[in-house]
Amino acid sequence: MIWTALLLFHVALILFLILSGRSRSKREPPLDKGIIPWLGHALDFGRDASKFLAKMKMKHGDIFTVRVAGLYVTALLDPNSYDAVLQDSVTLDFTRYAQVLMERIFRLSLPSHNASAEKALMRRHFQGESLTCLNSIMKGNLQSLLLRSETPQDRENWKQDGLFNFCYSLLFRAGYLTLFGAEKNNPNRDSSAIYEEFRKFDGLLTKMARNTLSPEEKRTTSSVRQQLWSLLSLGLHGKKAEDMSWLQSYLQHLQEQGVDEEMQRRAMLLQVWATQGNVGPAAFWLLGFLLTNPDAMNAVKMEFNSLSWQVDSPQHLPLDKLQNTPVFDSVLNETLRLTAAPFITREVLHNTTLRMADGQEYDIRRGDRVCLFPYLSPQMDPEIHKEPEKFKYDRFLNMDGSEKRDFYKGGKRLKYYTMPWGAGKNVCVGRHFAISSIKQFVFTVLTCLDLELCDPDSSMPKVNASRYGFGVLQPMGDLQMRYKLKGTF
Numbered sequence: 255m256i257w258t259a260l261l262l263f264h265v266a267l268i269l270f271l272i273l274s275g276r277s278r279s280k281r282e283p284p285l286d287k288g289i290i291p292w293l294g295h296a297l298d299f300g301r302d303a304s305k306f307l308a309k310m311k312m313k314h315g316d317i318f319t320v321r322v323a324g325l326y327v328t329a330l331l332d333p334n335s336y337d338a339v340l341q342d343s344v345t346l347d348f349t350r351y352a353q354v355l356m357e358r359i360f361r362l363s364l365p366s367h368n369a370s371a372e373k374a375l376m377r378r379h380f381q382g383e384s385l386t387c388l389n390s391i392m393k394g395n396l397q398s399l400l401l402r403s404e405t406p407q408d409r410e411n412w413k414q415d416g417l418f419n420f421c422y423s424l425l426f427r428a429g430y431l432t433l434f435g436a437e438k439n440n441p442n443r444d445s446s447a448i449y450e451e452f453r454k455f456d457g458l459l460t461k462m463a464r465n466t467l468s469p470e471e472k473r474t475t476s477s478v479r480q481q482l483w484s485l486l487s488l489g490l491h492g493k494k495a496e497d498m499s500w501l502q503s504y505l506q507h508l509q510e511q512g513v514d515e516e517m518q519r520r521a522m523l524l525q526v527w528a529t530q531g532n533v534g535p536a537a538f539w540l541l542g543f544l545l546t547n548p549d550a551m552n553a554v555k556m557e558f559n560s561l562s563w564q565v566d567s568p569q570h571l572p573l574d575k576l577q578n579t580p581v582f583d584s585v586l587n588e589t590l591r592l593t594a595a596p597f598i599t600r601e602v603l604h605n606t607t608l609r610m611a612d613g614q615e616y617d618i619r620r621g622d623r624v625c626l627f628p629y630l631s632p633q634m635d636p637e638i639h640k641e642p643e644k645f646k647y648d649r650f651l652n653m654d655g656s657e658k659r660d661f662y663k664g665g666k667r668l669k670y671y672t673m674p675w676g677a678g679k680n681v682c683v684g685r686h687f688a689i690s691s692i693k694q695f696v697f698t699v700l701t702c703l704d705l706e707l708c709d710p711d712s713s714m715p716k717v718n719a720s721r722y723g724f725g726v727l728q729p730m731g732d733l734q735m736r737y738k739l740k741g742t743f
């Protein structure tokens with residue numbers, strides 16, 4: 255009897271050790287596996303990653319390893335040490351984890367994926383003269399969606415909408431028409447249908463990434479994906495040639511890689527997400543902060559008015575006049591400081607050592623992931639940004655009106671004091687286009703529309719905590735507002 259009990263005890267112990275994984279060696283970061291075998295901290299991480307990582311930071315400091323659904327993730331939360339990760343793109347790989355997500359979210363597999371060729375292609379199309387050209391197409395599309403789509407009667411009436419839907423839908427459709435072209439006969443209809451489907455897809459994105467869809471949600475995502483694939487591939491034929499340059503080069507690149515037609519269709523959805531998924535939500539937070547902070551709204555309006563008084567109508571303001579906008583730039587920086595919350599995730603290809611800014615070294619194991627979360631620090635770090643939870647429109651302005659770039663932690667001037675676009679080799683390729691699109695959108699809305707909150711006392715909605723780690727945050731609920739074209743338009 256006693257032997258059976260001992261045997262069972264040992265079997266249970268061995269099973270527990272196998273299931274609960276590894277132990278920490280002396281040179282590794284503190285290891286926190288959580289109490290649930292294999293799953294570890296997955297539930298807390300998925301529920302509210304920001305809260306969870308802040309709790310772990312309190313417990314372990316700026317670097318620690320946690321177990322999440324069988325994986326070991328080392329979180330690094332000291333911005334002074336971020337370069338140790340961002341500068342090492344050989345050992346700490348961006349592409350592999352991106353491929354895992356491509357497969358999980360987009361059912362896309364690109365085995366001969368050449369990330370650097372693809373990035374070079376993007377750079378070519380989102381910089382310099384090509385960027386100027388894209389910005390000008392975007393301007394035309396924004397204006398036609400915002401200003402020219404109504405009957406004269408409609409134009410006089412107030413319309414009500416949720417601010418999130420209003421911003422996301424307009425920027426998504428204008429961005430889609432700009433980068434993916436439009437069917438000649440029906441530009442608005444195809445972009446609206448794609449937007450509607452895309453919102454359903456986007457709503458389930460975090461669950462797809464974490465593999466936590468319910469059977470019902472799995473059915474929905476599968477049918478929405480199919481629907482989007484066919485809408486997007488319909489759109490691939492009969493486009494206007496001048497709108498196709500980036501898309502054409504991208505498709506040609508895929509064909510050269512031997513990617514079949516089905517995967518090309520799927521790649522379109524990935525590109526729609528990468529190029530349209532963050533801009534609308536960012537514009538929502540920005541306009542929301544302006545509508546709930548009258549001082550900020552007045553400052554931005556004064557800046558825009560000072561630019562547009564020389565032209566007969568703000569619509570005719572040349573784009574280069576919108577370059578010098580320090581107040582708007584500070585508002586955008588502040589908005590993204592509060593709402594851009596991506597994980598910068600890298601897969602560890604070989605055992606390596608991370609050297610922190612204070613000289614401390616930590617060994618990291620092959621097969622683990624390293625994750626930076628700039629939202630916690632620098633962006634919400636009270637040592638760097640006083641009262642970090644408050645929106646202060648002039649936080650990134652010096653007294654003389656120039657851009658403020660001096661921020662400190664531990665007495666050291668920071669290289670990274672806000673990081674909405676990532677940094678280093680994998681910094682966002684589309685950031686200049688994104689900034690220009692948001693600026694043009696806010697400029698057009700504020701100069702051409704009367705826009706007000708339905709309830710002047712409403713405050714900004716809470717964030718959807720399950721989206722921490724996935725780019726720009728989204729609200730729980732919406733902010734109701736009404737708008738109409740100004741009398742002069």
Ligand code: HEM
Pocket residue numbers: 348369373376380528529530532533536594596597598599673674675676677679680681682683684685687688725726
């Ligand atoms: C508010 C809008 C946007 C935000 C906050 C944003 C943020 C980011 C961040 C944080 C990364 C780095 C990810 C990492 O290092 O792990 C990134 C990468 C990237 N972004 Fe954006 N992005 C935005 C809009 C756009 C747009 C409009 C485009 C394209 C037109 C774009 C294209 C890309 C691409 C291609 C990469 C990958 C770069 C690489 O492979 O190295 N993004 N973005």
